[in-house]
Structure formats: structure tokens, C-alpha cells
Amino acid sequence: MANVFDTLQERGFLKQTTHDGLKEMLGREKVKFYVGFDATADSLHVGHFVQLMAMAHMQRAGHVPIVLIGGGTTMIGDPSGKSDMRKMMTREIIAHNADRFREQIGKFLDFSDGKALMVDNADWLLDLNYVEFLREIGTCFSVNRMLTAECYKQRLEKGLTFFEFNYMLMQAYDFLVLSRKYGCTLEMGGDDQWSNILAGADLIRRKEQKEAYGLTITLLLKSDGKKMGKTESGAVWLDPEKTSPYDFYQYWRNVADADVKTCLSLLTFLPMDEVRRLSALKDHEINDAKKILAFEITKQVHGQAAAVEAQTAAEALFGSGGAxxxxxxxxxxxxxxxxxxxxxxxxxxxxxxxxxxxxxxxxxxxxxxxxxxxxxxxxxxxxxxxxxxxxxxxxxxxxxxxxxxxx
CATH class of the missing domain: 3.10.290.10 (RNA-binding S4 domain)
Incomplete structure (x- = not known):
């Protein structure tokens, strides 16, 4: 049976890993791993979809995903990649967003018979005793080392609040809690989460005297280095009420030729031999690959019926003949x-x-x-x-x- 580490590597998901031994562990035993999703909006977007696909590959290989809804960490807001402090949100809005995330994520992973878990860090973060937390967790963190983290370095010139400075401790504590309660040994996340993931793995080693691993997933970027999933009208959402299946289909139908292989590899389950064949097409033929790409991704997110409907509408408008x-x-x-x-x-x-x-x-x-x-x-x-x-x-x-x- 193929090691899922090789699958993730071949398809381009892997960006960084904390240390050696992860590949051997994934090939040797059933691993519980987690990815966190802060509820900062009422829908997931295509950047989250890359992480969900990585989780799906892991689950198909027999590993157990833990989806962590950030009902607690969203109260602070991750400063990673942000030039300004995130807008503070009420508990009611966060709870509403978390409910929407649960509905959407349930379409991508199998939660039956303990094959996956979904938990909310609000359950343990919102009732923390701050002094006790500082005594147990804060003593494990060096401020000097934290300031060298990329997620903080880029904010120091404009200003970083102490409020946001706590975020790394909170995320690291999540990993520790999941390790203690569920035996979670691996945290996965976007490559912008590298510093936070390192902090969590180090905290477990300090507190539990056992190995914990981290893996970052490549961000969904265009060939020019810019983030994919943005249009003139805003983000490309997974919620059909925010981005219609037709517009969703059209977004992928119109990606640049140079981005076809990346999208087929990361966002579909097509075998890599087929991915390589399709992405090698040139000139007008590459449009056939884009049609397959758009259909497969739309089917994955919105279902077979919506994908067929979007494809039919697109053909009616852009194709020759027929409607x-x-x-x-x-x-x-x-x-x-x-x-x-x-x-x-x-x-x-x-x-x-x-x-x-x-x-x-x-x-x-x-x-x-x-x-x-x-x-x-x-x-x-x-x-x-x-x-x-x-x-x-x-x-x-x-x-x-x-x-x-x-x-």
C-alpha cells in the first residue's frame, strides 16, 4: 500500500515538515492528525479547499482527521499574513460562522464510525484561567524566539498588540489538548502556519516528553506567485450562495494554462498519470483539460448535479451549436x-x-x-x-x- 506521504509529495501538497520520522510513522500506523479552521467568515474559500483535499488523501490512506473549529482562537485572530489587526468579532457571529463551516466540511470528509472527528477549541480556551495558563504554558515560550517567527516579524514595524501576541500560545495549546485527549500526533496547516505549528510540536515535547510532528501544505498560488482564488468581485467561496456553482465552474475554466497542472494535482483526485497527460496539452487542446478541471472541482465542492448544470450552462454560452x-x-x-x-x-x-x-x-x-x-x-x-x-x-x-x- 502506497505511503500517503509519497502521495502528498507527488501531488505538490508538501511544503515543510518539522523533522525526520514522519514518513515512516505514516507508513507504519494509523495516525490522528488535525487541521484548524478559524471561523473568520461565514464560508470556507478555495484556500481552505486545498487543506481539505490533503485531509481527504490522508483519510483515504487510513488516517484519522480531526477538524478543529477555532471558536476560541477566532476571538483573537491569527496575525499571520495580516498587516493590521483582524476585526474583533462577537461570540454570536463566530458561533454562526462555525456552524456554517461544520456544514461545508461534512461534504468532504467521512465522519461515520469514528473515521473523523470535529471539535471546537472554544470548549477549552474560553474558560481558561489566565494565570494558571501562563504558569503552565507561558513558561515554555521564549519571547526572543517568538519575535523571530515570520508571523510576528512582518507586523513589528506597523505594530503588534499583546492581544495578538497570545495567538501562538493558544494554537500551540490546541495541539497539546488534542494530543492529551485524542492521541493526536500531527498538525497540518497552510505554510503560513509554520511558526505556530513548530510551537505546538515543541510544547508537546516539553510537556509530554514525546514526539509530535508538523507538516505544512503549499498555499494555492498562481504561476506568477499571487494567491489563487481571488476575482475582481472578491474571494471564490465554497458556499453556493456566495459564489454560484456556475461562477465557480467558470473560475476554474478560465485559469491560466500554466496553472492547470497545479490545480489538477491539488484540487482533484484524478490519477497523476492523467494529470500529467492533461497538463501537457498545448494551444487549443489545453481547453479540454480546463473543462475537465472545472467539472471535477465543481463536482467535488457542489456535487455531480450542480457540476453538470454549470457545465451545460457554460457550453450553452461559450460552446458552439445547441443553445x-x-x-x-x-x-x-x-x-x-x-x-x-x-x-x-x-x-x-x-x-x-x-x-x-x-x-x-x-x-x-x-x-x-x-x-x-x-x-x-x-x-x-x-x-x-x-x-x-x-x-x-x-x-x-x-x-x-x-x-x-x-x-
């Missing part, structure tokens, strides 16, 4: 595109706007989308690449669609 045949279409030659590449000129030629002034107003008011992405630059231009895969779709307002294709 798509009723969509107004303008053909332009490569020479015409080269001479007049600006989107405004093309919209005028297609009859979508009467003048450049009207077109500019539409764009500045957020009323124009190109291939599912909001246009914010009034001087935006189209290239032949934008028209690849069956043409470019311009949407004006909510209901007016127009396809631009090359002759």
Missing part, C-alpha cells in the same frame, strides 16, 4: 484585431455600446465582464489568446451576452 447558437456573435479577423484591439472598439463594432464614452461608463461602473472576469481598465485590449477555445464572451450588465470569435 449557444442563439447568442449574438461577431466575427473579426486577426488583422482587424491587431489594428483595433481595444475592448471598447470591439464593443462598438459588436453593437454593445453606442460610443466610447458610454463604454467607459459601463466599465467604470463594473458592468462589463470578459470571459467571466470583471473589466476594470477602460483601455483593456483583446488578444488572440483571449479568443482561444471558442471565442471571448463579453457580458454587459446581467443579461446581455455577446461572443467574439476569430474568422
Amino acid at each position: 449557444g447558437g442563439s447568442i449574438p456573435t461577431t466575427q473579426i479577423s486577426a488583422a482587424e484585431l491587431a489594428e483595433h484591439p481595444q475592448l471598447l472598439d470591439i464593443m462598438i463594432a459588436a453593437g454593445l455600446t453606442k460610443s466610447r464614452g458610454e463604454g467607459r461608463r459601463l466599465i467604470t461602473q463594473g458592468g462589463v465582464l470578459l470571459n467571466g472576469e470583471k473589466v476594470t481598465d477602460e483601455f483593456a485590449s483583446l488578444s488572440e489568446a483571449d479568443l482561444a477555445g471558442g471565442g471571448a464572451m463579453i457580458r454587459k450588465g446581467k443579461k446581455v451576452f455577446h461572443k467574439i470569435i476569430l474568422k
Whole structure:
């Protein structure tokens, strides 16, 4: 039986591990591991989805996930990767968000027959005696060492409150509690959690005199190094009420060619031989890989029926024939595109706007989308690449669609 460590490594999940021995342990015994999710919003987003997929691979290999809902740590807010202190939230809002997380995570992991656990750190953090906590836990932490942690270093110039400074102790204490109550030996999390994970593993070694391991998961980044999962209209959420299955499908259908392999590897269960075959496709054929990518991810998050519906709607709008045949279409030659590449000129030629002034107003008011992405630059231009895969779709307002294709 393959070691899940090799699976995670081959698919690109692994970023850092605390020390040697983790791979051997994962191949030798059933391991209880945890990932924490602070309830800072009322839905998970695609960044969380990467971690859920890593957990699913672990569970499929026979290991036991512990989902830790951060009902307690959300009261403080993780300073990692933040230039300012997080907005403080009420217990009621946090509890509501935690309930929504529970609903969503239940779609990705099997919680039957003890195959996975879900716990809330509010159960042990909110009633802590602060002085006793400092005596037991605070004495194990060096302030000098904490200040070298990346999650704090980047905040020191702008200002780091003592309130937030406690976060690392809280997260480390979570690992200790889960170790004592459930025999948890591994913490997993995004690579921005490295300092906090190290702190938890070290705390267990100090307090329990036993090994504890940490593993960080690569962040979902585009080929240009920017975080994936952001659009002009905001984050790509897993909640269908916040990001519709159609928009979700379209987001993945329109990823850059260079990002196809990363997304197929991290966000689908397709065998790696198939991932390599699809990501090796070039030119127009890469669009076939993107369709498979979009369908597989949408199916994973929203279910088979929603994925089929989203795919059908996309084909109707962007495909040729069928319902798509009723969509107004303008053909332009490569020479015409080269001479007049600006989107405004093309919209005028297609009859979508009467003048450049009207077109500019539409764009500045957020009323124009190109291939599912909001246009914010009034001087935006189209290239032949934008028209690849069956043409470019311009949407004006909510209901007016127009396809631009090359002759």
C-alpha cells in the first residue's frame, strides 16, 4: 500500500515538515492528525479547499482527521499574513460562522464510525484561567524566539498588540489538548502556519516528553506567485450562495494554462498519470483539460448535479451549436484585431455600446465582464489568446451576452 506521504509529495501538497520520522510513522500506523479552521467568515474559500483535499488523501490512506473549529482562537485572530489587526468579532457571529463551516466540511470528509472527528477549541480556551495558563504554558515560550517567527516579524514595524501576541500560545495549546485527549500526533496547516505549528510540536515535547510532528501544505498560488482564488468581485467561496456553482465552474475554466497542472494535482483526485497527460496539452487542446478541471472541482465542492448544470450552462454560452447558437456573435479577423484591439472598439463594432464614452461608463461602473472576469481598465485590449477555445464572451450588465470569435 502506497505511503500517503509519497502521495502528498507527488501531488505538490508538501511544503515543510518539522523533522525526520514522519514518513515512516505514516507508513507504519494509523495516525490522528488535525487541521484548524478559524471561523473568520461565514464560508470556507478555495484556500481552505486545498487543506481539505490533503485531509481527504490522508483519510483515504487510513488516517484519522480531526477538524478543529477555532471558536476560541477566532476571538483573537491569527496575525499571520495580516498587516493590521483582524476585526474583533462577537461570540454570536463566530458561533454562526462555525456552524456554517461544520456544514461545508461534512461534504468532504467521512465522519461515520469514528473515521473523523470535529471539535471546537472554544470548549477549552474560553474558560481558561489566565494565570494558571501562563504558569503552565507561558513558561515554555521564549519571547526572543517568538519575535523571530515570520508571523510576528512582518507586523513589528506597523505594530503588534499583546492581544495578538497570545495567538501562538493558544494554537500551540490546541495541539497539546488534542494530543492529551485524542492521541493526536500531527498538525497540518497552510505554510503560513509554520511558526505556530513548530510551537505546538515543541510544547508537546516539553510537556509530554514525546514526539509530535508538523507538516505544512503549499498555499494555492498562481504561476506568477499571487494567491489563487481571488476575482475582481472578491474571494471564490465554497458556499453556493456566495459564489454560484456556475461562477465557480467558470473560475476554474478560465485559469491560466500554466496553472492547470497545479490545480489538477491539488484540487482533484484524478490519477497523476492523467494529470500529467492533461497538463501537457498545448494551444487549443489545453481547453479540454480546463473543462475537465472545472467539472471535477465543481463536482467535488457542489456535487455531480450542480457540476453538470454549470457545465451545460457554460457550453450553452461559450460552446458552439445547441443553445449557444442563439447568442449574438461577431466575427473579426486577426488583422482587424491587431489594428483595433481595444475592448471598447470591439464593443462598438459588436453593437454593445453606442460610443466610447458610454463604454467607459459601463466599465467604470463594473458592468462589463470578459470571459467571466470583471473589466476594470477602460483601455483593456483583446488578444488572440483571449479568443482561444471558442471565442471571448463579453457580458454587459446581467443579461446581455455577446461572443467574439476569430474568422
